[in-house]
Amino acid sequence: MIELTSQDGHCFSAYRADPAETPKGAVVVLQDYFGVSEHIRKEADAFAAKGYVAIAPSLFQRAQKAEAASASEGVEIAKSVPIEAALLDVQAAVDSVKSTGKVALVGYSWGGYVAYISANRLQDVACAIGYYAAGLTDEHSEKRKIPTLLHFPEEDASTPLEGMTMFRATRPDVSAYSYPKVKDGFNFATAENFDAEAAERASERTFFWISQFVEGQAPVTLKNAGAYAQAKIDKKKKKKEDDMGPPME
Numbered sequence: 001m002i003e004l005t006s007q008d009g010h011c012f013s014a015y016r017a018d019p020a021e022t023p024k025g026a027v028v029v030l031q032d033y034f035g036v037s038e039h040i041r042k043e044a045d046a047f048a049a050k051g052y053v054a055i056a057p058s059l060f061q062r063a064q065k066a067e068a069a070s071a072s073e074g075v076e077i078a079k080s081v082p083i084e085a086a087l088l089d090v091q092a093a094v095d096s097v098k099s100t101g102k103v104a105l106v107g108y109s110w111g112g113y114v115a116y117i118s119a120n121r122l123q124d125v126a127c128a129i130g131y132y133a134a135g136l137t138d139e140h141s142e143k144r145k146i147p148t149l150l151h152f153p154e155e156d157a158s159t160p161l162e163g164m165t166m167f168r169a170t171r172p173d174v175s176a177y178s179y180p181k182v183k184d185g186f187n188f189a190t191a192e193n194f195d196a197e198a199a200e201r202a203s204e205r206t207f208f209w210i211s212q213f214v215e216g217q218a219p220v221t222l223k224n225a226g227a228y229a230q231a232k233i234d235k236k237k238k239k240k241e242d243d244m245g246p247p248m249e
Helices: 038-049 059-063 071-079 083-100 110-119 161-170 196-215
Strands: 002-005 011-017 026-030 053-057 103-108 127-131 148-153 175-179 220-222 226-228
Touching: 002 083, 011 038, 011 059, 011 083, 026 038, 026 083, 026 110, 026 196, 038 053, 038 103, 053 083, 059 071, 059 083, 071 110, 083 103, 083 110, 103 110, 103 196, 110 127, 110 148, 127 196, 148 196, 161 175, 175 196
Parallel strands: 026 053, 026 103, 103 127, 127 148, 148 175
Antiparallel strands: 002 011, 011 053, 220 226
């Protein structure tokens, strides 16, 4: 663990994992309702293994907590952390790694929501990715300033299908995928809701997205549409039934 300091003077811990080779860029990993848990640390290690500096800021330390014993406790802790304060801590994490290259945000559950909000508010962020972002289907208003990718489970109460459909209709500038028969936490190998197939598909899309915008050329902004990827996608691998995002050729 390392120590970081936010613009308002708040000091907090962060888990950092460095790649063995010269970094390709960086990934800020944003925690779920359990805090910077073993799950989150393993995600950071996985990004480091792919060649990125990965850092997971402890956002719950604003409430004098590091981890939560349960999801319900984590929900209450998250409610006590003002989003503006959380954004300061995410910015501090971005600032600590941006010297290694472009920076992606990847968040899970509450962290997915924070990543989505951060994408339009923070500096020096190349792209944002959210897994089962809690409450995100209510966020329809702002066009995306940077490329944004979302992974929605189809059988989780926090992201109802009706809400996903409405979100897709009002935010065509977001690439959003849904995953049938899975719930919140499907990406974590040791989680109760882990689904290997969905996790693999989401991981492939996540790493493609990061390689595109952290390693590759910058996105272009299309008039009245927001930021889209300049990417070629293998149509043979594309599953139409769960692609909710904008058309990509």
